[in-house]
Amino acid sequence: MKALVLTREKSPLEYIDRPDPVANAAEGEVIVHLRHAALNRRDYYITKGMYPGVEPPVILGSDGAGLTEGGREVIINPSMNWGPDPRAQQRKFAIIGMPSDGTFAEQIIVDKAQLFDKPSHLSSAEAAALPLAGLTAYRALMSKCQVRRGERVLVTGAGGGVAQFATQFARAAGAEVWVTSSSDSKIQQAVSLGANGGANYTKDGWAKSLKADAEAFDVIIDSAGGDGFKDLVSLAAPAARICFYGGTRGKINGLSPQIIFWKQLTIMGSTMGTADEFEQMLRFVREQGIHPQIDRVVPLADGAAAVESMGTSSQFGKIVLEV
Numbered sequence: 407m408k409a410l411v412l413t414r415e416k417s418p419l420e421y422i423d424r425p426d427p428v429a430n431a432a433e434g435e436v437i438v439h440l441r442h443a444a445l446n447r448r449d450y451y452i453t454k455g456m457y458p459g460v461e462p463p464v465i466l467g468s469d470g471a472g473l474t475e476g477g478r479e480v481i482i483n484p485s486m487n488w489g490p491d492p493r494a495q496q497r498k499f500a501i502i503g504m505p506s507d508g509t510f511a512e513q514i515i516v517d518k519a520q521l522f523d524k525p526s527h528l529s530s531a532e533a534a535a536l537p538l539a540g541l542t543a544y545r546a547l548m549s550k551c552q553v554r555r556g557e558r559v560l561v562t563g564a565g566g567g568v569a570q571f572a573t574q575f576a577r578a579a580g581a582e583v584w585v586t587s588s589s590d591s592k593i594q595q596a597v598s599l600g601a602n603g604g605a606n607y608t609k610d611g612w613a614k615s616l617k618a619d620a621e622a623f624d625v626i627i628d629s630a631g632g633d634g635f636k637d638l639v640s641l642a643a644p645a646a647r648i649c650f651y652g653g654t655r656g657k658i659n660g661l662s663p664q665i666i667f668w669k670q671l672t673i674m675g676s677t678m679g680t681a682d683e684f685e686q687m688l689r690f691v692r693e694q695g696i697h698p699q700i701d702r703v704v705p706l707a708d709g710a711a712a713v714e715s716m717g718t719s720s721q722f723g724k725i726v727l728e729v
Contacts, residue, residue, distance in 0.1 A: 409511035410709045410727075412462045412504075416455040419466060419510070419710040427515040428508075431457065431685065434518045436600040438476055442534035443706070444469035444510035445652075445725040450716040452504055465714075468502045471511030471524055471533035473729070475484035480526040481533045481688070482509065482516055485541060485678040492680050501538070501678065509534075510709055511729055522685065529640050535724035536691065537697040538678070539567030542651050547658050548579070548629050556581030557624035560616075560641060562586045564596040564604060568651060570626045570699050574601055578694040584620050588614070589704055595722050598708035599699060613637040622646070622662040630655040636662070641697075649674045682727045699723030 407425050429435040449466045451457045468484035478612040482502065484610070489496025491504040502508050524533045542679065546568075547553050555698050559576040563569045564585035576583045577600035585596040585604035593604035622643035632655025639661065642648060647673060666673065679687070690696070701721040709727045716725070 408513040408706065409465045410467070410706065412453060412460070412464050412668060414462050414647065415460055416444070416453070418453060420712060421707050421710065424465065424511065427513050429515050432599075435515050436518045436521060438470065438472045438516060438521070439475070439516050440470045440472040440509055440512060440514060440729045441530040442471050442703075442729060443467045444567075444725045445709075445716060446714060446728070448501070448538070448540050449713050453612065453713060456525050456555060457504070459505060461670045464504050465507040465509075466503050467509035467511070468612075469534050469537045469539075470514065470715060471530050472690070474521070474668045475724040478521075478580055479530075480521045481524045482514075482537060483520045483541070483681060483684045484538050485518075485681070488680045490671075492669065492682070495677065498521050510706065510727065513569060513707075519681070520528055522688055525592050525688060527565045528697065531703050531726045531728070532698045535567070537684070539724065540571045540687050540691065540698070541679040541684050542568045542676070543571035543575055543627070544690065545683050546651050546676040547575050547625070547651040548686070548690075549651045549679070549683055550624045550674050551627070553579050553581050553625050555595055556582075558582045558620060558622070558643070559627065560584050560585070560586070560620075560638070562607075562626070562628045564601070565589065565592040565719065566629060567724050568629060569627070570723050573601055574696050574699075575690065576625075577601070578690070578696060581625070584616065584623070586616070589606075592722055598635065607634060607637075613641055617641055619681060625649075627651075629653075631658050632656050633659050639669075639671065640664055642669060645670045645672075647672045647674065649676050653666055701725050703728050
């Protein structure tokens with residue numbers, strides 16, 4: 407079969423032949439013939455050696471949708487071995503696509519417990535765009551922050567996959583949603599998905615401007631951290647919940663504990679989610695008729711260039727590979 411393989415550390419993916427996988431049905435393994443796979447920033451970081459435990463050669467890719475050998479249309483849950491405690495993953499938790507082979511291939515072996523029926527209202531490409539980012543957004547917004555109808559939500563980094571889903575999920579839950587981005591055009595695209603407005607965080611006084619427009623926020627979903635995190639705390643309403651799932655801007659400096667305890671804030675971290683949350687997320691997507699935002703669909707053979715392009719963060723929504 408053809409696959410996109412990381413053959414050595416800190417190198418682009420290679421489109422090469424790999425042996426067809428052989429499933430052990432007695433151990434619950436199933437072969438999925440992939441139709442589409444989707445990119446995540448995780449894949450880009452792995453190719454740059456910025457992810458722990460990189461062990462080439464490995465087929466990357468965490469998101470995928472396709473057919474089992476029995477013809478069932480499935481979507482793959484990339485979150486493996488969460489463990490018995492829904493509050494946090496166990497030590498052997500892993501994500502499909504490193505260290506195990508992932509979805510950037512014509513076929514993949516997965517445990518049958520990782521397979522769920524594809525939502526019927528989604529195309530194969532839309533279904534492939536959903537798993538990792540959708541699960542991450544659902545746990546952060548719904549499970550951790552427990553967003554409620556009528557609350558005001560701020561989602562940072564409009565354009566990224568998780569931010570896109572957090573925006574759509576919050577709107578579907580009846581919340582008012584605002585976004586931040588370094589791109590005015592991405593803010594406008596987020597508005598087209600239902601956001602009320604946003605602010606460009608590269609402009610001086612963006613936080614004051616946003617506060618003047620939207621006042622304070624009950625829930626904040628962040629992926630960046632860094633020195634700008636203190637601005638998010640200043641934008642939080644009393645008793646607000648702040649949840650971050652990434653740290654692309656590094657360590658948080660200059661954060662005063664006084665404002666946190668005086669506002670009675672709750673600050674949480676979140677990573678991926680449980681199998682139950684994945685099922686809940688799919689149910690929510692079905693019931694609300696949510697469609698993932700796709701930036702573009704490219705052939706699997708061109709996947710290495712697509713992964714490299716993520717370094718510019720120019721996409722809005724998910725980049726999907728057609729297998």
